Amino acid sequence: MPLPPAPTKRAATLAREAYDVVAKPVKKTGTSRAPKASANAAALQEKPQARNLPDAPVDLRREKPAQPPQESPKSTPASDKPSEAPARNRGVALLQEPAAKRKAPKSSGPAKLFVLDTNVLMHDPMCLFRFEEHDIFLPMIVLEELDSNKKGMTEVARNARQTSRSLDALAGSNGADIGIGLKLDATGHPEAGGKLFFQTQTLDYTLPTSLPQGKADNQILGVVEALRPLHPGREVVLVSKDINMRVKARALGLAAEDYQNDKALEDGEFLYSGALALPPDFWTKHGKTVESWQQGLYTFYRISGPIVPEMMVNQFVYFEAPGEPSLYARVTEIRAKTAVLKTLKDYNHLKHAVWGVTTRNREQNFAMNLLLDPEVDFVTLTGNAGTGKTLMALAAGLTQVLDERRYTEIIMTRATVSVGEDIGFLPGTEEEKMGPWMGALDDNLEVLAKTETSAGEWGRSATNELIRSRIKIKSMNFMRGRTFLNKYVIIDEAQNLTPKQMKTLITRAGPGTKIICMGNLQQIDTPYLTEGSSGLTFAVDKFKGWPHSGHIMLARGERSRLADFASEVL
Template sequence: MPLPKLPTRPAAILDLNDTEPDLLPPLTQTAKGTPAPAIKTGSRAPALEARDVLQNEGTIDQSSSFKLPSATTPAQSPVIAPSKAQTTKKSPAPRTPARRTTKADSGVRKLFVLDTNVLLHDPSSLFRFEEHDVFLPMMTLEELDHQKKGMSEVARNARQVSRSLDTLVSEHRQLDEGLPLSGLGHKDAVGRLFFQTTAMASTLPPDLPMGKADNQILGVVRALQDKHPTREVVLVSKDINMRLKARALSMSAEDYFNDQVLEDSDLLYTGMLELPENFWNKHGKGVESWQQGGTTFYRINGPLCNQFMVNQFVYFEGSMPLYAQVREVNGKTAVLATLRDFTHGKNNVWGVTARNREQNFAMNLLMNPECDFVSLLGQAGTGKTLMTLAAGLAQVLETKRYSEIIMTRVTVPVGEDIGFLPGTEEEKMQPWMGALEDNLEVLNMGDADGGGNEWGRTATLDLIRSKIKIKSLNFMRGRTFLNKYLIIDEAQNLTPKQMKTLITRAGPGTKVICLGNIAQIDTPYLTEGSSGLTFVVDRFKGWPHAGSVTLQRGERSRLADYAGEVL
């Protein structure tokens, strides 16, 4: 692709009013009568963050009189209108770690070389690099071909990538010039896709075996660096050792950050907000209150209202304590509703009462028929499974709101796998449902149903088990659950795509509850920021029919609480 023409006017008298201000590199003010220094395009590396891709809908406008040079052919140095009295030394762009930037931070398009595991992890990763170019080595295509067979999630992703590549290639004959990534309707992907069409000679150390696929991809990265000295060539891989080898060989390497919902797990939405001490001083004037259906509602006005989320819990523990849930937000006006006190024995749910503030918030969500999606996060022993099962049994067997409870979880072992298990689907899933059996035993110990003797407890347990179905994730695709109480346990080990597959199974009258602890992720390539549980908590916040609570305090035992703190 030819480079755009340089401006005819000197750099010192460029009319900046005709240009896009966010695309201009910084200008250095010079003394009167002295020539202006050369203007270099930026070289800061844009981070591959999920927020930048999902929320940034703009593209680079190259229609103005001041145009940034295209870097598809590095024939010239990215310098605009240098003065004759001053020369500029060419130097490679500094390689900075991945960070959150905008498109205007870099005037030169970077060239990203994708490892196979990136495509298998996210089939749409080809279109997540905005204005930058993507290069696929031949070894990446070869490994992609080896992974396409089977019914696993990896095989399905490999076939999806292959179909996308086939659609892009079918409309173009010349692959050497690159294919526009926007050809499939992805407006944000304004870069081009390049394939390795010829053999590339690399200068890797001779002790690296070139028969290994990773080393062949590293050789392609080195060859591209030698071929394009003015561009930054970056290897993108989910393999930590692959990135370490690349950096040891003086190559730029980054992780794939597009699937990261949050940079820091501490920023995750907790579903709660503690009100400041001066809350009533700033929001107590003109408060309206009314009662409806046994619930008291308050309409308040103040500067803090625009920070509220619908279904968020707010609390104030002062002289005038307040425990409420946000029902409506309209600018600086919000409607708060009081909560049902599940810490009191008369409001017990299947014999279970809340032991702390967060558990009370969670019980209000679990027992609310208008809340279709609930996510409960917290460390081990905070009561997530026990409260969820108690609320499910009360609404299935007592109020008949749901027909049955369906419980599922991802089968990721903590240690080594014990091999194949015999029996039916539920029998195979039984060893993974130890938490279910433990909590059913606790719920059946009391006399909630009048079965005080051994016979009564056994009959009650049989009735409970008849209303609980254990399902495997492998057979969820294509199903529709009507009027069910669906529990997804250990949801932190699910990918965002798997989480979408499960939640979209919900039919009319179905309630979905996701339980998990993002600090205990056992799935490879998943982190706290890219977990499916983090994904749904962030995307469902503020929806009127969803709620989330992060449980803080463990209630299992004093030994478990102390072990969680010191070990």
């Protein structure tokens, strides 16, 4: 059918500047995803050497003889960026697959030997099964540190206990022999093809006299030093989350690297932005094949062509060009080589204000469409300070709780990670203890609670009381085991959550509940968390493309000109 006239109404909410597409996304060939390759294994590919392994005090021989020398296929290290890294542009979807997502070919040479530091085991108890065909060696001091850290209710103590249980299961499996190594796939992990070795004898090593011999870190370095001459045909690598430990190892000439498998993305620049800029020739190439129809207040477009494989469900697309009609839409359906786009509601206009709040730029309008859509159960918002994440989430929540009565109440929580020194124990009830952490809530409620001056002091007081009665502040420490029914849940400062904590919170959702996760990935205060391993990054990467979730990366700060300038230069 012929293409109807394109919408000529430019959304006043949206920013006037045009964004260029900085990278051509890689075409996706299917919905199934291969298992994630170990970044540690991929980063150490080398040509095998035809050497016979001498006898050693610690028997680390594999059951199968070494293969003849073959040319090892080239692999891309997980820590390297693609050769043509796109420039940073937060308004454009960077859909190029990161190097960590591409499965590296397995080496045909001898399996490498990874010596694990204690902090790796206490960070990820499942790390024993993440090294593919390579072997793992645990020094005796590591077992001692696990034993000393297993007591308590902290996350580290739980991980230490889980690691001990995994080691006990491996040692108790059928045919287990510590002398020749424990098969890592004996407990139902077929992806682990290597063996686990323990230090069963005293190893002879010499470290510089400047390193204290009794320190646990230096003992682990000594074990790595002792294993290298015992196994010249294999590469012995120390894996540690401790930066200083890796620096000392490299200073001694030892191979060392970070544990990479906990990272959802290798580089924060590859994080899914939730928006895709249509090319300047979009109407020229697709105008003759586009089908459109009207349904209520929205216009739908069915498009086909080479741009469809680059799209995902619930991804926002926009077209902005001088002298051309603008288009702002969301992908609602993808079938084969066709996609259906649905136009958006313009929340910049005062008649569409949400609890008195209007959006000020394109990304904010995208976010408000997600927050007010009842079919979207999970929304993630990322962006710098002052981009309006908390204000929009609260405004959308109050509208749906008090006006539309879609949800019964708003539940707000956040990670209680302080920026500086802790102020000690806080008195009062659970909600009173969370009060000092909820300054952002109070600041935004002050804006949302404003009423007309004619209402007077009584009117303002009644409004504040009504709002406060529908907002509950909860601590994350007491979330396990709970189920939220018909709640509007806001998780603030989600960048400080680990993937395990994020899973615990999201799985609390019952029927009719909507969860909003917000955070700034450049303000991570939790030790051992980075942009790639944060729980917020983990959730964005895993939920993208799901029909009932949406994500948008807010690009422009709207707090004040002072805050915007400070975010850029400080």
